[in-house]
Amino acid sequence: MSVLTLEPVTAANWRECAGLTVRPEQTEYVAAVTYYLCLCFYGSTWQPLAITRSGTVVGFCMWGVDDDASRWIGGLVIDSAAQRTGIARSALTTLIERFEAEPDCPGVALSYTPDNTAAKSLYASLGFRETGETVDDGVEVVARRYV
Numbered sequence: 001m002s003v004l005t006l007e008p009v010t011a012a013n014w015r016e017c018a019g020l021t022v023r024p025e026q027t028e029y030v031a032a033v034t035y036y037l038c039l040c041f042y043g044s045t046w047q048p049l050a051i052t053r054s055g056t057v058v059g060f061c062m063w064g065v066d067d068d069a070s071r072w073i074g075g076l077v078i079d080s081a082a083q084r085t086g087i088a089r090s091a092l093t094t095l096i097e098r099f100e101a102e103p104d105c106p107g108v109a110l111s112y113t114p115d116n117t118a119a120k121s122l123y124a125s126l127g128f129r130e131t132g133e134t135v136d137d138g139v140e141v142v143a144r145r146y147v
């Protein structure tokens with residue numbers, strides 16, 4: 001049975017994270033993982049996580065805490081070779097459970113480009129509902145899941 005874990009990005013695994021790629025038609029929906037790693041390293045908002053399956057990095061995401069204590073998830077990338085095998089659903093479920101178990105967590109938020117139908121249906125199936133808010137100059141819609 002394959003074991004999925006969320007792990008810190010370290011000197012040992014950052015290259016595997018940086019090597020993750022999406023399908024050509026998906027590149028408009030996300031930045032390169034190297035860009036996300038720089039956001040995490042040089043900014044003060046985001047924390048990176050490597051998503052591993054049986055010890056191999058198959059995905060990446062990052063998380064942060066907003067002023068209202070909402071937990072945000074961003075930069076979700078599952079390597080093209082590993083997509084459609086339940087990794088994103090499993091990783092997000094783990095992360096949501098982790099956040100919602102924290103005493104001060106009012107809910108979890110994320111954003112996506114409205115025509116990213118794969119992400120939209122994944123997030124909707126996990127209980128995220130669009131709020132009418134947008135980010136990135138209106139490019140992405142915000143969806144939230146309340147505790």
Ligand SMILES: CC(C)(COP(=O)(O)OP(=O)(O)OC[C@H]1O[C@@H](n2cnc3c(N)ncnc32)[C@H](O)[C@@H]1OP(=O)(O)O)[C@@H](O)C(=O)NCCC(=O)NCCS
Pocket residue numbers: 022023026029030075076077078079082083084085086087088089090111112113116117118119121122125
């Ligand atoms: C969106 C993405 C993260 C999904 O990751 P994944 O591990 O392949 O997703 P899962 O296998 O866990 O699938 C969960 C659900 O997502 C949806 N989904 C995933 N891939 C899909 C696709 N190609 N088309 C339609 N729906 C899709 C489905 O609802 C699926 O549930 P189902 O299998 O019961 O139908 C992945 O396709 C990806 O990395 N895309 C490029 C980057 C991106 O868009 N990230 C999100 C930015 S907001």
